[in-house]
Amino acid sequence: MNHAPPPSDTTLDQEKWLTPGVKGIGSASFLADVGHEIPTALLPSLLTSTLGAPAAALGVIEGISDALAGAARFGGGVLADDPARRRKVAVGGYATTAVLGAATAGASAIWQVGLLRAAAWTARGLRVPARNALLADIVPPKAYGRAYGFERMMDNLGAIFGPLLALGLVAWLGVQWAIGLSVIPGLLAAGAIVYAIRKTPRPAARDKVPLKIRIKPVLAGDLGRLMAAVAAFEVGNIAATLLILRASDLLAPEHGAKTATTIALGLYTAYNVAATVASVPAGRLSDRLGRRGPILVLAAGVAAFAVSYGLFTFDATAIAFLAIPFLLAGAGIGAVETAQHSAVAALAPKDLRGSAFGMLATVQSLGNLAASTIAGILWTTVSPTAAFAYLTAWMVIALAGLLIASRRASRP
Structure with missing residues (x-):
């Protein structure tokens, strides 16, 4: 009689965590990012070419939208403390973001684009x-x-597939149709979340958790020390668009503005590929290292950023040289985001997980705003080298904080 071979340890390990629910949430993240990257990539064209808005309008709309998304993440954390309520918020947030983002295709005035964009980003922050x-x-x-x-x-x-799909849709149907069709992957993302929820056990019946902002309990103990180090990192974590700008400026004298921009966008694609490739290995390493794993992986990601920003202080124009800091930053963000989330999940009290993730998202939003703003001022008033030196210093501070947090977390 033939017997099937016993499953390997690796197969058993996958069966324990790569469940239909996890696959559903992962699919939702992929589809949602495709859905919102399309209107994001095409928003400048819609505003300036279709509606005749000045470039300043784009900055104002994006600034307001990002600020509302940051505030919504904090409020969304409070809502998500209740296991039953967090399911409704997740589904509603994905569906609302999809509909409002696609609705900008029908806007006939600048204020309508601003209103829809801000509302969509608020829903995105809540979820x-x-x-x-x-x-x-x-x-x-x-x-x-x-x-x-x-x-x-x-x-x-x-993030890689969305802009590529946007380019294809624009060539085929035009900007407004492309934005309108972004509702399809967005609603599929909401469906994926529903699927994930149906594949997981329902939360035990209990009294509804009251809506209450609880900051002090969230920041107690190891989680508070971790958040301090994360804040230091985020204050030095600039938007990737500034990396693109740095590469474009360095390459333009030799290659011309148009070619330099194309090369810089290619380097940004490599950044996203590196982030994609690094995420799962970073998570696997975090699990293998035990209690201190997430903090150590986070420290490794921060160290990659420190080296990356340090290399950006040089006025090097070789494409091969510039690829190094882009790849380091991409691998760094893949490790950092994975480790941040797994650390918060491990360290936060179970009944405050929503608030803890809301706090993390708020720190990320406010820190990124401060980093990009201050770096931009230094870039303009002093030099790009000064801006990246400033950012490198914050990475070193964050790394020191993480090493301290790691040492404390190792104690029973």
């Missing part, structure tokens, strides 16, 4: 803590790293 808390509900703690690494990998794949 983030709910999704992250939901993922922590459906995997065992020893697999947090792999689960969040998988979700981040899928999100980064969406």
